[in-house]
Amino acid sequence: MNVLVTGATKGIGRAIAEKFAKEGAEIAICARNEKDLKQFEKYLADKYSAKVLAVPCDVSDKKQVKAFAGKVKKKWKRLDVLVNNAGIFLPGNVTEKKEAGLEQMMALNFFSAYFMTRELLNLMLPHRSGHIFNMCSVASLKAYSHGGLYSVSKHALLGFSRALREEMKEHNIRVTSVFPGATYTPSWAGVDLPESRFMDAKDVADLIFEIYSLSERSVVEDVVLRPMMGDV
Numbered sequence: 089m090n091v092l093v094t095g096a097t098k099g100i101g102r103a104i105a106e107k108f109a110k111e112g113a114e115i116a117i118c119a120r121n122e123k124d125l126k127q128f129e130k131y132l133a134d135k136y137s138a139k140v141l142a143v144p145c146d147v148s149d150k151k152q153v154k155a156f157a158g159k160v161k162k163k164w165k166r167l168d169v170l171v172n173n174a175g176i177f178l179p180g181n182v183t184e185k186k187e188a189g190l191e192q193m194m195a196l197n198f199f200s201a202y203f204m205t206r207e208l209l210n211l212m213l214p215h216r217s218g219h220i221f222n223m224c225s226v227a228s229l230k231a232y233s234h235g236g237l238y239s240v241s242k243h244a245l246l247g248f249s250r251a252l253r254e255e256m257k258e259h260n261i262r263v264t265s266v267f268p269g270a271t272y273t274p275s276w277a278g279v280d281l282p283e284s285r286f287m288d289a290k291d292v293a294d295l296i297f298e299i300y301s302l303s304e305r306s307v308v309e310d311v312v313l314r315p316m317m318g319d320v
Contacts, residue, residue: 090164092116094147094204095174097124099273100223101194103293104171109138113169116160118145147174147200148192157207166218167211169300172201173223177275182236190237197241199239202248209261216260219300222249226269226312226319253309262307264299268292269314287315 095101096117109115109132119125122144129142141163145156160167175197178189191297201222212218227239228246246265253263270276272286292313299308 089113089169090116090166091169092167092208093171093173094118094145094200097121097128099275100196100268100271100289100292101171101173102128103289104173104296106132106136107290107293108169109136109140112136114141115162116141116143116163118143118147118156118174120144134303138159144181147204148195150199150203153200153203154207157204161211162209164211164222166215166311167208168217169219169221169262170205170208170212171221171223171296171320172204173221175225175242177235177238179234180237181234182240190240190273191237193241194244197238198248201245205252212261213259217304219262219264220252220294221235221264221266221299222246222252222258224237224265224267226251228267229312232319250309253307260303260304264296264308265310266292266296267310267312269312269318272320281320285315285317285320287313 091113093101093105096105097119105115105117115138125142129140132138132140143156143159145152147153176193180189217235222245224246225242227235231239249265256263270286271289272283
């Protein structure tokens, strides 16, 4: 089982990569911080004896995406799971003049998944097998105060994910859109709320593995997860 996770050193991405490594997968991971990436690579290798391809990559840069994908294609002849997880949240409303913020979030939250998927589909199509997870957000379904720009980028990712699902049906490749609510990750550090008010990233990872483990006769198209007490 070959699994690729973007934005894999923190939060949900880290939990997903660790879950698949625990289940015996060979892992390809990328993140911008090379030090964090190498530390996580060593952790997976030491704890799970996992084979790991760890490549520093800013997925908002199309050239870096293509370079990373090229290394993956040189190493693997097929890809079983692609998790387009990398993303960023910057506060801002659509009526404010913060074009740079929207451009940054579109690059990380949407275009990274679009280009990564296009680059790696030829590791799935010949085998008529594979599963693509696009990490959307509850903000893909509803706009939140001071999060309008983020919501725009995540709506775009959802549109891509649903279009991809339709196109991949005939190729037997599954596509799942994942909509996590507030999950306790480093981005929430310092917030004046108890950790128990948030979801655990491990729960998201466990669910993704269970969805992947279904027979190829079935696909979970959309899955929404929220903290027990609702949105923060």
